[in-house]
Amino acid sequence: MLNQEQQILEQINKANNVLITFNKTWNGDAVASALAMYLFLKKMDKNVDIIAENFESGKLYSFLPGYGNIQNSLENLRKFIISLDISNAKVGQVKYTVEDDMLNFIISPKEGFFTHEDISSRADGFKYDLIFVFDTPDLESLGTIYDNDTEFFYQVPLINIDHHSSNEEYGQINQVELTAVSSAEVLFSLITSYSRDYMDEDIATCLMTGLISKTRSFKTQNITPHALSAASQLISMGARREEIVNYLYRSRSLNVLKLWGRVLARLTGGLEGKLVWSTLNDMDFGKTSTQENDLDEVIDELIINIPEAKVIVLIYKLSKEEDKTKALIYSMKNINSLNLVKEFNPSGTKSVAKVTLNKPVMDAEKELVAHLKTKLEKISI
Numbered sequence: 234m235l236n237q238e239q240q241i242l243e244q245i246n247k248a249n250n251v252l253i254t255f256n257k258t259w260n261g262d263a264v265a266s267a268l269a270m271y272l273f274l275k276k277m278d279k280n281v282d283i284i285a286e287n288f289e290s291g292k293l294y295s296f297l298p299g300y301g302n303i304q305n306s307l308e309n310l311r312k313f314i315i316s317l318d319i320s321n322a323k324v325g326q327v328k329y330t331v332e333d334d335m336l337n338f339i340i341s342p343k344e345g346f347f348t349h350e351d352i353s354s355r356a357d358g359f360k361y362d363l364i365f366v367f368d369t370p371d372l373e374s375l376g377t378i379y380d381n382d383t384e385f386f387y388q389v390p391l392i393n394i395d396h397h398s399s400n401e402e403y404g405q406i407n408q409v410e411l412t413a414v415s416s417a418e419v420l421f422s423l424i425t426s427y428s429r430d431y432m433d434e435d436i437a438t439c440l441m442t443g444l445i446s447k448t449r450s451f452k453t454q455n456i457t458p459h460a461l462s463a464a465s466q467l468i469s470m471g472a473r474r475e476e477i478v479n480y481l482y483r484s485r486s487l488n489v490l491k492l493w494g495r496v497l498a499r500l501t502g503g504l505e506g507k508l509v510w511s512t513l514n515d516m517d518f519g520k521t522s523t524q525e526n527d528l529d530e531v532i533d534e535l536i537i538n539i540p541e542a543k544v545i546v547l548i549y550k551l552s553k554e555e556d557k558t559k560a561l562i563y564s565m566k567n568i569n570s571l572n573l574v575k576e577f578n579p580s581g582t583k584s585v586a587k588v589t590l591n592k593p594v595m596d597a598e599k600e601l602v603a604h605l606k607t608k609l610e611k612i613s614i
Contacts, residue, residue, distance in 0.1 A: 237407075237408055238422070238423055238427075240406050241392055241406055241423060244390055245274065245279070245363070248279060248362050248363035249280060249362060250279070250281075250363070251274055251279050251280070251282075251361060251362075251364070252281075252282055252307075252360075252363070252364045252389075253270055253274075253281060253283045253364075253365045253366075253367070254267075254283070254364070254365070254366055254367075254375055255285050255367045255375075256285075256368060256369040256370075256374045257285065257286040257287050257375060257376035257378075258287075258580070258581060258582075258587075259285055259287075259368075260368065260446065260447075260585075261443065261446030262368055262415045262416050262446050263367050263369070263416065264294050264297070264300075265294065265417055265442040265443035265446060266367045266368060266394070266415075266416040266419075266420050266439070266440070266443050267285075267303075267365075268283070268297050268298065268299045268300065268303075268439045269417065269420055269424075270365055271299050271302065272299055272435055273424055273431055273436055276431050277431070282302075282304065282361075283299075283302055283303045283304065284304045284306065284307050285303060285375075286305065286306075286375065286376035286377055287376070288304070289526075292526075293529075293530070294442070294480075296476065297438070297439055297442060298439065306377075306378070307378050307381070310359060310360050310361075311358070311360065314354065315338070315352065315353075315354045316352070316353045316354065317340065317352055318350075318351040318353075319351075321345055321351070322342040322343075322347055323344055323345065324340060324341075324342065325343035326339075326340070326341040327339070327340050359385055359389055361385075361389055363391075363392070364389050364390065365391075365392050365394065366391060366393050367416050368394075368395055368397075369393075369395065370395070370397060370399045370401060370582065371400075371401045372403050391403070391404040391405055392406045392408065393406070393408065393409065394408045394409075394416055394419050394420060394423075395407075395408075395416055396409065396410050396414065396416055396418070396419055397582065398411055398583070399582065410422075412457065413459070413460070414444070414447055414448055414455050414456065414457060414460045415443045415444050415446075415447035415448070415460070416443060417439070417440045417441075417442070417443025417447070418440075418443070418459070418463050420443075421440050421463045422463075424440075429470075433470075434470070434471030434472070434473065437467045437468075437471050437472035438471070438472045438473045438477065440463075440467055441464065441467045441468070441474060442477050444460060444463065444464055444467070445474075445481065446481065448460070449536050450478060450481070450482060452536065452540065453536065455565075481533075482533070485530060485534075488522045488523050488527070489521075489523060489530050491520075491521040491523075492513070492517065492518070492521045492523045492527060492528075492531060495513060495517045495521065496511045496535075496547065497511070499511045499513075503606055504606060504609055504610070506541045506542060507541065507544065507609065508543070508546070509535065509539055509546070510545070510547070510548060511546075511547060511548070512547075512548045512549065512595075513547065513549040513550070513594075514549070515551055515552055516553075518551060525549075525559075528547055528549070528561060532545060532561065532563050532585075542565075543564065543565045543568060543609075544564050544568060544570075544605060544609065545562075545564075546560060546562050546563070546601065546605065547560065547561045548560045548597055548598045549561075549594070550593075550594045556591065556592065556593060557590070558589070558591075558592060558596075559590075560574075560587070560589075560590070560597065560601055561586075561587055562574055562579075562586045562587075562588070563584065563585050564583075564585075564586075569583045570583060570584060570585060571583055571586045573605060574588050574601075574605075576604070577590065577601075577604075
């Protein structure tokens with residue numbers, strides 16, 4: 234009987250056209266893992282597409298090989314075929330017109346004539362014969378890519394690769410390794426079990442980026458001997474570690490650094506420094522020319538520079554017009570962010586939860602911090 238890795242490799246060998254996708258609230262591990270698989274499958278002469286909702290080019294991970302091939306939407310998934318029986322009449326000329334939202338095909342016979350009985354139609358098979366989903370807890374987290382074509386995700390073989398305990402194991406094959414620190418580590422084991430000959434510098438760099446991103450350059454508390462061993466092997470295989478670290482941690486834009494300064498100016502701690510939080514308003518984003526997605530880099534800096542913190546919270550308001558406040562709650566190993574703020578209907582993952590409060594920033598800060606302190610005092614941190 235084949236083990237899971239062998240089953241995955243068997244599906245890859247049988248497939249010709251592969252779709253790779255990941256969470257619409259993606260992170261560096263998801264992007265890097267997807268690109269590593271993309272490059273690996275390309276070396277196996279497969280036709281491959283990477284598609285993810287809300288994906289924007291030119292961002293933090295744009296240095297990775299193949300990054301420019303990531304698309305935003307799933308298109309031309311299925312073909313609709315109209316067939317004409319020409320056994321009784323030969324085709325002389327074919328034209329088409331578009332009138333009032335109607336597509337008209339004009340077929341002139343050379344001899345004989347056509348009837349309604351000569352016409353048939355059908356929806357052809359799907360464009361892809363295999364799907365890979367990375368670092369995604371459930372299919373709904375794919376967003377419109379799943380919502381618009383749910384039938385596709387149930388009719389085509391799907392391989393689910395992840396390391397989170399919240400994963401719902403929705404694939405036909407689920408390679409979910411809870412002891413791994415990243416999806417990139419799971420994929421590293423898969424590729425090397427197949428053949429190390431396929432591992433080149435670009436694939437190794439993508440996998441190393443996933444590891445570095447998920448562990449904040451090996452500074453988080455979830456590091457394992459297996460993860461360090463994988464990193465060591467990737468470096469020996471040509472992973473460009475210095476390039477990764479330079480792009481992720483040594484090349485902050487001036488605008489992000491300005492935003493970082495405003496966060497530091499209002500930084501507050503509680504529970505002996507294990508809970509840390511700060512606030513931002515719409516003027517902070519406006520004066521630094523930054524956006525909501527720049528907060529990920531700010532959180533990275535907080536994690537690196539405040540190692541004793543177990544929970545980091547950024548409370549912020551984006552619009553002057555709306556009396557609405559958002560918050561990002563980042564937690565370290567063994568603390569589930571979603572559980573900490575489940576009373577606020579959060580979205581996100583176990584490590585990073587996002588909530589919205591319909592009140593001003595200061596009121597939201599008071600309520601959320603008090604709630605977190607009560608929750609954290611009840612658990613061992």
